[in-house]
Amino acid sequence: MGDLLVETVGLSKAFGPVRAVDDIDLTVHAGSIVGLVGPNGAGKTTTIKMLLGMTRPSAGSATVLGHDVVRESVAVRREAAFIPEDKLLYPDMRVSGFARFYGSFFPEWDEAVLARLLEEWEIPVDRRIKQLSKGMRAKLVLAAALSRRPRVLLMDEPTIDLDPASVEELLSLIAEWTADQDRAVLLATHRLEEVERICDHVTVMVEGRQALSGVLDELKLRWKSLRVLGGPAVDEIRGWDGVRRVSASGDLKTVIVDADPARIRGRLESGGAAGVEVHDMNLREIYLTLTNYERGRLDGAVESLV
């Protein structure tokens, strides 16, 4: 694994009685694209803002590129690049003028990198920004950010209101940029299908808390939906280690596991279950299991849940 570029320990933010971010332990290693997903209001944006020193944590700590985000926020903002949801651009500026203007803020800014990216990505330098398509504007913002040679790229909903072809292109550019292995991306989004494509790690936030974290491909090997006929009672299965959820319809049970599926299968079969079917789960299914579970837990309505 590459160097640890971003780390949070027990990172929390309370707004009055509301725990917007609650005890988040996040790690981002070089070479990685980490997806931070969760429903609206789950605390993704607040987490990113704390990493950038734009909001002060109420508890816990975080470092970006070794800099403490509270005490050394200036260094963080200089060395990490941030692409916000509402990209601030200057509509009447030409692309070339914007590039010079933008670069003037950052000592590490590299004009040659920007010139190369503008050419490779076919961004017309003479055009005014307001004449660019949304996809083109998103590429321009990314090119400007990357021309600062950051080692960490923080993105908050970067593909919102882009058409599918532009999304595809932007994600491809991000994947390619990360291949150099000395840099990393933290991508906050509620678009699971994007995370499922380009992220190797995922953290799911629900109601401010970290509901799940891990290597996405590993999670897919562990999270399975088992359909089973007969066997042990629902209440018994719920008590097993690694079982996340059990529901029953007549004699047919559905057991969602976050464990070695073969182990749970064996246990079901030795308990008399017949015809155990093991089904893969994609990120959406895992996510929905978690968000339903978390909501149920918060409402105190855990009737059919573990």
Added chain:
Amino acid sequence: MFHVRPESGEPIYQQLVRQITHAITTGAVRPGDRLPTVRQLAADLVINPNTVARAYRELERAGLVEGGPRRGTFVKYSPPALLVHERRKRLQPYIDGLIAEARVLGFSADELRALIDRTLSRSGDTGRAEHG
């Protein structure tokens, strides 16, 4: 050449391993052929570079490719043309068992052939092991 379905529950690295293995064992790519670089494949398929690198590591462990991130990744394995005899030998007991079972159940040779043909055509694929 390859494509993945990220929204599938099957890990992306496994999808890649499966497809590249298939391409190698069917001879679609040949020993000495260079696979795309990690960066290239990640950009083309719009997937994570670490995921591609993991697939390449698995293929290397399986003896199907060799190389590394710097030199590039090359196909190593060739279809075992010389081992046809060996492969037949391993399959034969299953065929014997199938025929014996079919006789017990009263199938004629023609019925058995028809049944195998129908099963093969329904599965639409004759060369690959089932996955997942």
